[in-house]
Amino acid sequence: MSNLNKRKIKVIKSIDELFKLIDINDFTNISFHHHLRNGDGVINYVLDKYLREGVNNLNLFPSSIFPSYTKILELIKNEQVNNITTNYLNGPVAEYISNNGLPGMLTMQTHGGRARATIEGINEIDITFIAAPYANIYGDAIGYLGKNRCGSLGYIIPDSKHAKLKVLVTDNLVKDYLENPEINGENIDYILEVDSIGDKSGIVSGTTQITTNPIGVKIAKNTSRLLFELGLIKPGFSFQSGAGGVSLRATKDLKDIMIKENIKASFFSGGITKYHVEMLEMGLVEKLYDVQCFDLEAVDSLSKNINHIPISASDYANPNNPNQVIKDLDMVILGATEIDYNFNVNVTTDSHQTLIGGSGGHSDTATESKVSVIVSPLIKGRIPVIKERVTTITTLGKNIDCFVTERGIAINPLRTDLLELLKDSKLKIYTIKELSEIAHKYTKVPKESLKRDKIIGEVVDRTFEVIDNIYQK
Amino acid sequence: MSRSYLFIPGNTPSMIQNLDVFESDSVIIDFEDSVISYDKDAARILINNFLKKFSFKEFDIYIRINDSLNPNFLKDVQATIDLDITGYVLPKAGLEAIEELNKHIDNKLIIPIIESPLALLKAEDIAQSNNVSGLLLGAEDYTKELGINRTLNGTEILYARSYIAIICNAYGIESIDTPYTNKDDEIGLREDSINAKNLGFTAKALIHPNQVDIVNDVFSPSTEEIFQAKRIIKKSEESNKGAFSLDGKMIDLPIIEKAKKVLEKAKKYNL
Amino acid sequence: MKTTAGSLESSDCLITISDSDALDIKIESVVFKQFGDDILEVITNTLKEHKIDKLKVLCQDKGALDYTIKSRLETAILRRGENNE
Numbered sequence A: 001m002s003n004l005n006k007r008k009i010k011v012i013k014s015i016d017e018l019f020k021l022i023d024i025n026d027f028t029n030i031s032f033h034h035h036l037r038n039g040d041g042v043i044n045y046v047l048d049k050y051l052r053e054g055v056n057n058l059n060l061f062p063s064s065i066f067p068s069y070t071k072i073l074e075l076i077k078n079e080q081v082n083n084i085t086t087n088y089l090n091g092p093v094a095e096y097i098s099n100n101g102l103p104g105m106l107t108m109q110t111h112g113g114r115a116r117a118t119i120e121g122i123n124e125i126d127i128t129f130i131a132a133p134y135a136n137i138y139g140d141a142i143g144y145l146g147k148n149r150c151g152s153l154g155y156i157i158p159d160s161k162h163a164k165l166k167v168l169v170t171d172n173l174v175k176d177y178l179e180n181p182e183i184n185g186e187n188i189d190y191i192l193e194v195d196s197i198g199d200k201s202g203i204v205s206g207t208t209q210i211t212t213n214p215i216g217v218k219i220a221k222n223t224s225r226l227l228f229e230l231g232l233i234k235p236g237f238s239f240q241s242g243a244g245g246v247s248l249r250a251t252k253d254l255k256d257i258m259i260k261e262n263i264k265a266s267f268f269s270g271g272i273t274k275y276h277v278e279m280l281e282m283g284l285v286e287k288l289y290d291v292q293c294f295d296l297e298a299v300d301s302l303s304k305n306i307n308h309i310p311i312s313a314s315d316y317a318n319p320n321n322p323n324q325v326i327k328d329l330d331m332v333i334l335g336a337t338e339i340d341y342n343f344n345v346n347v348t349t350d351s352h353q354t355l356i357g358g359s360g361g362h363s364d365t366a367t368e369s370k371v372s373v374i375v376s377p378l379i380k381g382r383i384p385v386i387k388e389r390v391t392t393i394t395t396l397g398k399n400i401d402c403f404v405t406e407r408g409i410a411i412n413p414l415r416t417d418l419l420e421l422l423k424d425s426k427l428k429i430y431t432i433k434e435l436s437e438i439a440h441k442y443t444k445v446p447k448e449s450l451k452r453d454k455i456i457g458e459v460v461d462r463t464f465e466v467i468d469n470i471y472q473k
Numbered sequence B: 001m002s003r004s005y006l007f008i009p010g011n012t013p014s015m016i017q018n019l020d021v022f023e024s025d026s027v028i029i030d031f032e033d034s035v036i037s038y039d040k041d042a043a044r045i046l047i048n049n050f051l052k053k054f055s056f057k058e059f060d061i062y063i064r065i066n067d068s069l070n071p072n073f074l075k076d077v078q079a080t081i082d083l084d085i086t087g088y089v090l091p092k093a094g095l096e097a098i099e100e101l102n103k104h105i106d107n108k109l110i111i112p113i114i115e116s117p118l119a120l121l122k123a124e125d126i127a128q129s130n131n132v133s134g135l136l137l138g139a140e141d142y143t144k145e146l147g148i149n150r151t152l153n154g155t156e157i158l159y160a161r162s163y164i165a166i167i168c169n170a171y172g173i174e175s176i177d178t179p180y181t182n183k184d185d186e187i188g189l190r191e192d193s194i195n196a197k198n199l200g201f202t203a204k205a206l207i208h209p210n211q212v213d214i215v216n217d218v219f220s221p222s223t224e225e226i227f228q229a230k231r232i233i234k235k236s237e238e239s240n241k242g243a244f245s246l247d248g249k250m251i252d253l254p255i256i257e258k259a260k261k262v263l264e265k266a267k268k269y270n271l
Numbered sequence C: 001m002k003t004t005a006g007s008l009e010s011s012d013c014l015i016t017i018s019d020s021d022a023l024d025i026k027i028e029s030v031v032f033k034q035f036g037d038d039i040l041e042v043i044t045n046t047l048k049e050h051k052i053d054k055l056k057v058l059c060q061d062k063g064a065l066d067y068t069i070k071s072r073l074e075t076a077i078l079r080r081g082e083n084n085e
Helices: A015-021 A042-053 A070-077 A092-100 A111-119 A154-162 A214-229 A245-261 A274-281 A296-304 A313-317 A362-368 A416-421 A432-443 B037-053 B072-080 B095-104 B117-121 B123-127 B139-146 B155-171 B186-199 B209-218 B223-239 B253-268 C032-049 C066-084
Strands: A010-012 A029-032 A058-062 A081-086 A106-108 A127-132 A134-136 A165-170 A190-193 A238-241 A265-272 A285-293 A308-310 A331-334 A338-340 A371-375 A402-404 A409-411 A455-460 A466-471 B004-009 B026-030 B060-064 B087-090 B109-114 B134-137 B174-177 B203-206 B244-246 B249-251 C003-006 C013-018 C023-029 C055-061
Touching: A010 A015, A015 A042, A015 A190, A029 A042, A029 A154, A042 A070, A042 A127, A042 A165, A058 A070, A070 A081, A070 A092, A092 A455, A111 A154, A111 A313, A111 A362, A127 A154, A134 A165, A154 A285, A154 A313, A214 A245, A214 A371, A214 A402, A214 B209, A238 A245, A245 A274, A245 A331, A245 A371, A265 A274, A274 A285, A274 A296, A285 A296, A285 A313, A296 A308, A313 A362, A331 A362, A362 A371, A409 A432, B004 B209, B037 B072, B037 C066, B060 B109, B072 B095, B087 B095, B095 B109, B095 B123, B109 B117, B109 B123, B117 B123, B117 B139, B117 B155, B123 B134, B123 B155, B134 B155, B139 B155, B155 B174, B155 B186, B174 B186, B186 B209, B203 B209, B223 B244, B223 B249, B223 B253, C003 C066, C013 C066, C023 C032, C032 C055, C032 C066, C055 C066
Parallel strands: A010 A190, A029 A058, A029 A127, A058 A081, A081 A106, A106 A455, A127 A165, A165 A190, A238 A265, A238 A331, A265 A285, A285 A308, A331 A371, A371 A402, B004 B026, B004 B203, B026 B060, B060 B087, B087 B109, B109 B134, B134 B174, B174 B203, C023 C055
Antiparallel strands: A402 A409, A455 A466, B244 B249, C003 C013, C013 C055
């Protein structure tokens, strides 16, 4: 293999130089990925230029927004931002938007929905800035090598093909050939070489540790028992879990069952942690389909384990992509800040209407997997997790099958097949209303006082259906 | 009859209001070591209000009160005597302490903690005292009094363990092993529990909810034991004789009684 | 003189009581919006049970359930009585 037929991409050395070549005012719809999470340096570097130039009517399309993305807040406060389209946001930007809204709208897409909208031209992106930990002069790039390696670059791959202008931003530019690059240089217009794209240690978030909290341990235990009783833990099964402590504990419990029963899984997908990698290396699972690395062990595994495969957001969860990995998922374990009598789940806002997250792949995987399981403590600091109606719908109840707490399990009545399988179970199975009453026995019924005066955003499912509004708090 | 006795700190609401979720066969609400001296009154009031508001049928609740020489001893008993609890766990137990506690209680069981060499010597008399339903070995204090260190394999408490297990068995009360203090070491906990079970203990005390699963597992009769017990009982009902042979082995009354116990446990623990 | 009971741990509350010419109840709670009225009711009822109509009460709540709020207030009242003996 060689670089013979490859085209060298123009390398520029600063953002100022880039905007001497093109007019910044023509590029107001801007996208980024968040694979470096809280360690990203590219978003602030690029947006600082927009701030200095005073470019108005910006529409931002970051795949997520983390607390360190401070320039976004400065731009908003400076009234330069019109709309934001993202999958997940927390920190100061989230708080500011919750309280004040935007001149335009906040659009919350799913990971799969974002890929679809980008490919199908709904997200009209003028320019994408792709933080690339390892790139060659032909514009090919991967995320799992380089001093600021962050693992999979899955979320930005649709942008790297469909944005009008594609700029690779790297602090590690090489001349070598790159086999199976995640970002294909054919699509790249410019390479922006910088000193640093950020700090890779920022990708690790505090929540990606197995919980030892006894309540969390009990929820995980109930979850693995449930999955086992449903007959889902069988040779060749496929599985995804969020990176929350309880989900990871459930994954560990599954691992124990798999070892005991001598069962091997076919694949795990989604966000990958060291715990998933360990199971791959133990031979308990054949493949990891990785759209995002949650820790550095997962990042390094990508470069050494051939069956740990980075995939694009479209191959992960785009409903119009026939190859989407999650279509073959047997089960997914997901979290909830709230769930309601209709099994609608909220992971977008807290009960005070502050934005604290977003779907990510929540709705995508809940919709596609054969069984979706929500795990949560029944009571969080006196607030019962079950509501009559969630503050914000992130995932529609029709896509949620099981809800597991420390005090019992509720099965969506639509899943009569699951209820039938569990009719002789020793697990504590309740209706969701009964579970809610158990919580109220401890907490009493909380007073609800939600403000629904001004719509500041909407939750758009992967189907492009608006499933809920987000209101100013 | 319990496999697990889980200690829950008596003045920590977040633990107390969840004491029913941990699946321990018995819960011991602790007023002694896990409650600092100036909060003893707070613990008494908290537990009183809690147990008056919430009641539990699926497991037994005990309270570990302060020892009989501690000024809180009487207050602990008086504050909890009307509550729906199974009994008291009595630290630093001796014959006089048990007698003293028996003066104040009615219809409640006592589990003395054997945690001194003297108490161990008197263990046989303690086991026969009124309302005593089991003995709990407190190895931390016991070894401290002997001036020796705890080890992982526990040879230093082998005699105490064996002695307590034998006495409890002889007098038909429960024998409860000392807690395993490293809450994160699951392999060590399992090994320690198996060791205790092999010496004749029927249960183990626990200091952390995450230990419940392993201890319940170890102190449950195995599938094989249950299967054999069923065969023994079936044959004994058919043969109508005091002794008979099964698979070439003699089965007599003690073995039949043991099989009954196994089945009783299996039924209670849904095995 | 101030008397306290409880803690600022999650699911607990810290009650501080002191002399006053009237009933003066102040509540700071992480769940005030949802449960402020309930907390006030527990405090008021507990004071009534103890026939107290003049007291300053500060409840700093970290999501305590009713039984805990009642217990912490009763502990503070008990301690106040002991201190006054």
